[in-house]
Amino acid sequence: MSNLFNGEVAIITGGGSGIGAATAILFAKNGAKVVVSDVDEKHGNAVAQQIKQNGGEAFFVKADVSRPADCERLVSETLHVYGGLDIAFNNAGIGGESNPVADMSIDGWDHIIAVNLSSVFYCMKYEIAAMLKKGKGAIVNMSSILGAVGFANSPGYVAAKHGVIGITKNAALEYSAKGIRINAVGPAFINTPLLTNAGIVGDVKKALVQLHPIGRFGEAEEIAELVVWLSSGKASFVTGSYYPADGAYLAQ
């Protein structure tokens, strides 16, 4: 099997856990140099270590993507260590406060918009500037099926994930002719710590599984395959769009 990458440099935010970790590992297996970034130092470092132990190239950068200065430093450290940036997967995110609109706290709203939406703007702002210097690049932003439809009691999450698709389209209009392809992915429910932290276990989980015609939740590795493909030269005409990977959730 030939590799999809030949030393291209890929940043993955939220790379210490779940979908981000699986994607970081798959990028490395396919020949990319990986910058694993996360707010969680222990888990992020562990993923970078695992990649190196398996013969890949990686290093860890601690960054809270809700802070613009952290996003700027993530890109500048990448340029310092690897000399350029080719690929970015803006994946970090949280479940956030669960309440209907009238009961949602202002702090809860501000927090989820900062972590799940403003972060994508902050990261792209600095990533695109670095990619323009090379005249090429590929960005994948993490949305959700909840970027396409609503989900009661998750107004902040749903608004943020719809917004991610919006800014993805805009950035693609602005930069596709300059060699940078920009897409968004939309997983349905995926077995990761995000779901267990949100209390999606037992009977709650069983009920949610029923919403997936495929009859199960997805696995992080199944999303990683889509992200890696979208980031590779195989997807050379693919830009400005949103790709669900959802076990037919949105087909209903």
Ligand code: NAP
């Ligand atoms: P996960 O296992 O919880 O991994 C997310 C990682 O991001 C964690 O290491 C988390 O650290 C980190 N993180 C949280 N806030 C951050 C911040 N401000 N800055 C940097 N890193 C931060 O979650 P996942 O399920 O893989 O989710 C990854 C992305 O996929 C999220 O954007 C999520 O909305 C999206 N998504 C998930 C599902 C699903 O069903 N799992 C479905 C659709 C979309 P901590 O553990 O310390 O918080």
